[in-house]
Amino acid sequence: EAAVTQSPRNKVAVTGGKVTLSCNQTNNHNNMYWYRQDTGHGLRLIHYSYGAGSTEKGDIPDGYKASRPSQENFSLILELATPSQTSVYFCASGSGGGSYEQYFGPGTRLTVL
């Protein structure tokens, strides 16, 4: 079965600090995605990637960077965390091509104080 894991599962950070959220997939999928989930907004796409070395901006990339060093790993980086970035973050993978189904990780709850 498809497996997407995220770490950490919970994180408390201070305003202005650097935060790195990590995602690993064992599906050998080309595409990976980072979303944030907020009440009333559903899931919003932050960054995505088509493969190792590739990152693309989603709908709300401001304040976030992404890194895809390998097929399996995709990180989301908050260089200067702000309280408005308090949210639940989900990573997903998808094979691409003609298949559009995405497989989601369990989420990371981030609180920025």
Place this chain on the structure above:
Amino acid sequence: GEKVEQHESTLSVREGDSAVINCTYTDTASSYFPWYKQEAGKGLHFVIDIRSNVDRKQSQRLIVLLDKKAKRFSLHITATQPEDSAIYFCAAKGYNVLYFGSGTKLTVEP
């Protein structure tokens, strides 16, 4: 880009009744519409999808209807069970990405 609106933020039904969740989209070029389910404290998982070449698809108790003229699609859950209680998200495919609605929290009451 595509915008997906999910009309019901909450929905409560009695066990055994049907539940209907409605979504609309804006981009006439969208051709793929999946639905995802999120149980409490977990990530989303795929439940059913429909492509624009059909207007109805059924998988067991789940039925998806697509009205391309109205740019509307809906999820029908028949004979609801307590384990159907969750948040359901509709989505539409844009260029290599999915655009999600805001979610509907479905509660199935015994």
